[in-house]
Amino acid sequence: MTELLPAAVLWDMDGTLVDTEPYWFRSQVALVESYGGTWTKAEGDTLIGSGLWHSSRVLQQHGVELGEDEIIDVLTTQVLEQCADHLPWRPGARELLSELRREGVPTALVTMSIRRMADFMVDAIDFPAFDVIVAGDEVEHSKPHPEAYLRGAELLGVSAPDCVAIEDSVPGLASAMASGAVALGVEHAAPLADDAGYVRRTTLVGTTLADLRELHAAGRRLREQPATDS
Structure with missing residues (x-):
């Protein structure tokens, strides 16, 4: 049986x-x-993947005498200045994203960075x-809360469990x-574990839509397995 494509792919x-x-890190x-x-x-490293408001409170504890929103604004501006000099794409990411778009797979960008930074990154990509x-x-709860991924799926009109993140x-x-999405972890700045409920890879180089289809199908089969008593 031909496996169905994921309803959407949700990107950090x-x-x-x-x-x-x-x-x-340099800005911090x-x-x-x-x-x-x-x-x-x-x-x-302890702040990787955390919400910016949490990060701001940690920086305040290290002596930064600014409000949370001010800290976020300063850090975002400094990061964007560095990105304007050189925008370092992760290996294989644009290639996979481009294939998804060619094949008509809906995509969402789900980030804890603020909107002006997200818009900068999206504008820097040479295709829609x-x-x-x-x-x-734009969310009340930062990751690891599922709100952002649930919101991304909702905006696309799909169910999060039908998506790959x-x-x-x-x-x-x-x-x-x-959120219920099937998760692909691409290890980079922070270590990821095996057997933690997601598939771990060290790079997206060579990853294709066919790989995401298989990952999505495997995740659905795992969820559909009847629970067994230990």
């Missing part, structure tokens, strides 16, 4: 579509140091890449799985 942005995590270091503090790589965008300042972080994957 930072670390999945674009390699902006080093830009965020500069901001904390401007208030006389220090910020380590290990501390930065996404049908909808869900940004961090592509993520690079533990909070993002938790969000995707909590």
Whole structure:
């Protein structure tokens, strides 16, 4: 039997579509140091995949004397300035996204970055890449809460469990799985685990729509298996 395509593919942005995590870290270091503090790589890694308001509160605890919205604005501006100099796409991401668009598969960008950064990234793609965008300042609950992925599916008019979500972080994957989507974890800046409810890959290079179809079908079969007593 020919497996059905996923109803949509839902994409994370930072670390999945674009390699902006080093830009965020540099901006965090500069901001904390401007208030006389220090910020380590290990501390930065704990924020990967988190909502920006959570990150802002952590930076306040490290001495940054700005409001949460001000911190987000400063960091976003600094990251966008670096992106304007060089926008580092993740390997294989644009190629897979382009194939999805050619084949008519609906797509959503689901990011915890604010809307102006999401719009910048989408505008930088040389084809109409996404049908909808869900940004961090448009949801009440940040990842790992499922709201953002549920919202992305809703805007596309599909059910989240009929979708594949592509993520690079533990909070993002938790969000995707909590929405019911079949999750593909592409390991990058933060380590991912095997046997954690998602498929783990180290790159999207060579990943095709056929791979996502098989992943989606396998996920549906797993959900449809009757529960067994241990």
